[in-house]
Amino acid sequence: MPKKNTVATLLAMKGQEKITQLTCYDYTTARLIDSAGINTILVGDSLGMTMQGYEDTLPVTMEEMILYGRSVCRGCKDAFVIMDMPFMSYQVSVEQAVANAGRLIKECCANAVKLEGGSQVCRQIEAITACGIPVCAHIGMTPQSVNAFGGFKVQGKGEDNARRVLEDALAVEKAGAFMVVLECIPPKLAALITKKTKMITIGIGGGAGCDGQVLVYQDMLAMGDFKPKFVKHFAQIGQQMKDAFQAYSQQVKDGSFPEEIHTYAKSDCSDAFLAQLDAEY
Ligand code: KIV
16 A cells, blocks of 8 residues: 655665655656655756756756646655755855745645755755755765766766765765765765665665665656666657657548547537538538
8 A cells, every 4th residue: 555755754764675766847757656656756957958958957947846846746646756956046045045945845845855965065954954844965976066077977986086975975964864866976885875874875876785766767768869877778668659659640641540439420410400501601
């Protein structure tokens, strides 16, 4: 019997059962993901790429996050919904971070917010959690820093960088985060962080040692051309959609769709009346 996932139920799963997470940006997909029993949904700012066609997540605004997030939340019964805070919605000041986190919760009915960064965003995490808003942190390869990284590159390589990523994890935990996304870091480092923290670790390119996994749903369904090393295709939905669109096009053009069963023929007036209408007009 599925039940609503909460911070408490998710934390109780650490070390007992793996936690599942998928991104989602719309109502229809949210209903499908929720009914499949996925524990948590992330309304990621990756929507800038998957839904809006940008090269990265940087252009996404608060208004756009709210628009997509509302639709997702309306489609969820049991999944715990986490909303990404978009670029520059939390970096400028702690006050602005709190106000924007509050908007995502109030205006979308989301359950938690996610923001990127380690020790540099701890003051924001402390202030947001002090308002009773659960926070998921995000460290390692943080896509909003793509320009600083010089591309979407693996982080935590080498001893100094590995230490820095571990220290970031411990810092966001101390600040109050209950969950942390570990993106594109080596698997033994991710497993060590998972061992060293009481937070739930969610890996994306972090290996199987994390408490849970997240994927962008269009990536795992092979709906786009993008396939990083950490993505597995669980179905070829992109090809199936393309085949269906082509079949539809062909059948409309050759007249084999719609058939009589797709019409309201029973509601038609008599041929005599239609002939009269034909003559009148
Ligand atoms: O925006 C997003 O979808 C994310 C995940 C890739 C973790 O941050």
